[in-house]
Amino acid sequence: LGGMGPQATVDLQSKIISLTEAKRDQDHCDVWVANLASIPDRLAAIRGTGTSPLPILMDAMQKLAGLGVGVILMPCNTAHYWYEDLRRVCPVPFIHIADAAVRYLPAGARRAVVLGTAATLAMRFYDDRLAAHGLKVEAVPQFQPAVDLAIAAVKAGDLAKGSEALAPVLANLVEARVDAVVLACTELPIAASGAACAAYASVIVDPTLALAAAGVAWAESAKSKPA
Amino acid sequence: LGGMGPQATVDLQSKIISLTEAKRDQDHCDVWVANLASIPDRLAAIRGTGTSPLPILMDAMQKLAGLGVGVILMPCNTAHYWYEDLRRVCPVPFIHIADAAVRYLPAGARRAVVLGTAATLAMRFYDDRLAAHGLKVEAVPQFQPAVDLAIAAVKAGDLAKGSEALAPVLANLVEARVDAVVLACTELPIAASGAACAAYASVIVDPTLALAAAGVAWAESAKSKPA
Numbered sequence: 001l002g003g004m005g006p007q008a009t010v011d012l013q014s015k016i017i018s019l020t021e022a023k024r025d026q027d028h029c030d031v032w033v034a035n036l037a038s039i040p041d042r043l044a045a046i047r048g049t050g051t052s053p054l055p056i057l058m059d060a061m062q063k064l065a066g067l068g069v070g071v072i073l074m075p076c077n078t079a080h081y082w083y084e085d086l087r088r089v090c091p092v093p094f095i096h097i098a099d100a101a102v103r104y105l106p107a108g109a110r111r112a113v114v115l116g117t118a119a120t121l122a123m124r125f126y127d128d129r130l131a132a133h134g135l136k137v138e139a140v141p142q143f144q145p146a147v148d149l150a151i152a153a154v155k156a157g158d159l160a161k162g163s164e165a166l167a168p169v170l171a172n173l174v175e176a177r178v179d180a181v182v183l184a185c186t187e188l189p190i191a192a193s194g195a196a197c198a199a200y201a202s203v204i205v206d207p208t209l210a211l212a213a214a215g216v217a218w219a220e221s222a223k224s225k226p227a
Numbered sequence: 228l229g230g231m232g233p234q235a236t237v238d239l240q241s242k243i244i245s246l247t248e249a250k251r252d253q254d255h256c257d258v259w260v261a262n263l264a265s266i267p268d269r270l271a272a273i274r275g276t277g278t279s280p281l282p283i284l285m286d287a288m289q290k291l292a293g294l295g296v297g298v299i300l301m302p303c304n305t306a307h308y309w310y311e312d313l314r315r316v317c318p319v320p321f322i323h324i325a326d327a328a329v330r331y332l333p334a335g336a337r338r339a340v341v342l343g344t345a346a347t348l349a350m351r352f353y354d355d356r357l358a359a360h361g362l363k364v365e366a367v368p369q370f371q372p373a374v375d376l377a378i379a380a381v382k383a384g385d386l387a388k389g390s391e392a393l394a395p396v397l398a399n400l401v402e403a404r405v406d407a408v409v410l411a412c413t414e415l416p417i418a419a420s421g422a423a424c425a426a427y428a429s430v431i432v433d434p435t436l437a438l439a440a441a442g443v444a445w446a447e448s449a450k451s452k453p454a
Contacts, residue, residue, distance in 0.1 A: 003255070028230075038255075
């Protein structure tokens with residue numbers, strides 16, 4: 001259930017493919033993808049300045065369920081604002097991106113930072129989950145402009161610019177001994193895949209990768225069950 | 228209409244995104260994707276040793292049409308064996324990958340080679356179209372094992388191996404003054420995107436990129452028409 005943005009939905013699919021042990025096409029999962037870039041802007045809707053994306057999200061979710069999918073993944077953190085509205089009526093399991101993400105934290109990490117849109121940070125859905133794993137989340141509002149720039153650059157297709165905007169933020173956090181940086185906007189792992197960010201891989205938590213892993217794990221368990 | 232293989236379907240989506248002039252998510256096209264890796268093996272079916280993929284392709288095509296898509300793209304050359312069967316009942320335009328590809332030939336090219344599965348080459352659907360553009364297609368059966376290896380490597384997720392298998396083929400063709408190499412299996416442009424093949428970009432015809440361009444052109448023209 002994607003398109004928010006379209007490249008993030010492609011990133012999720014790539015990660016599903018690379019996490020699958022496969023020698024031939026038929027070893028991979030079947031994936032139906034609603035890569036619906038026209039879904040109204042999530043931030044604007046939350047701020048009250050734009051149309052709600054909920055009706056289109058609801059419609060796309062129902063269409064995916066109607067196609068017979070067994071689990072739904074939504075590679076957009078900000079859209080999880082409507083997660084409960086969607087989950088309540090979703091006829092199949094719908095994995096929360098933060099539930100997936102906290103299963104993949106750097107070993108022994110204590111100090112976490114969550115980077116994402118202002119709306120995602122305000123929802124605080126990573127905070128409790130990280131606290132439950134013994135991590136303390138620290139706010140870094142001084143980096144929000146750089147994070148917003150990195151997100152916008154990826155959405156505009158300029159991955160190098162996104163990576164260069166994100167790299168100094170990661171450098172600062174590593175320097176300050178933060179040991180887990182949750183890239184809680186699905187454009188950020190794409191920015192972080194650029195060369196400028198390569199040095200910081202060990203502290204990064206990639207919720208898109210975690211969501212892909214959750215999807216692959218679901219598919220594996222479905223395969224091993226009798227039909 | 229994809230999954231043949233799954234990475235090729237991701238490649239098509241990436242190319243649709245990168246060919247779209249966009250500053251924000253909503254500038255991109257909406258794309259519904261059937262990334263159905265379980266579609267039976269096309270080569271085996273054509274050789275008479277496996278199940279036909281046609282019923283599943285037909286079902287997926289009908290489902291996509293039912294979702295309201297306006298044009299269908301199928302990023303698999305070999306599956307075009309069933310193109311006419313599908314097109315005949317397809318309620319929306321269905322672009323043939325070779326029709327898209329021959330719109331993007333290197334300027335002044337005269338001598339072409341088509342690389343793909345043995346089944347795609349046997350169908351000869353590129354040959355007439357290339358001839359109509361003044362290109363003579365030359366057969367290179369001596370490279371089929373290397374081409375098959377490159378395709379299998381990409382399907383198994385080993386892009387470096389795919390690229391290394393394809394590079395000597397491209398080197399030989401360039402050395403022999405072939406000036407258009409059609410990568411007529413959707414795994415081959417992925418292999419060709421690897422570093423080992425970077426030197427041969429000027430002779431390459433990428434049908435996946437051409438198919439993406441055709442899709443984007445369709446979406447642009449649909450946008451400019453009154454609803």
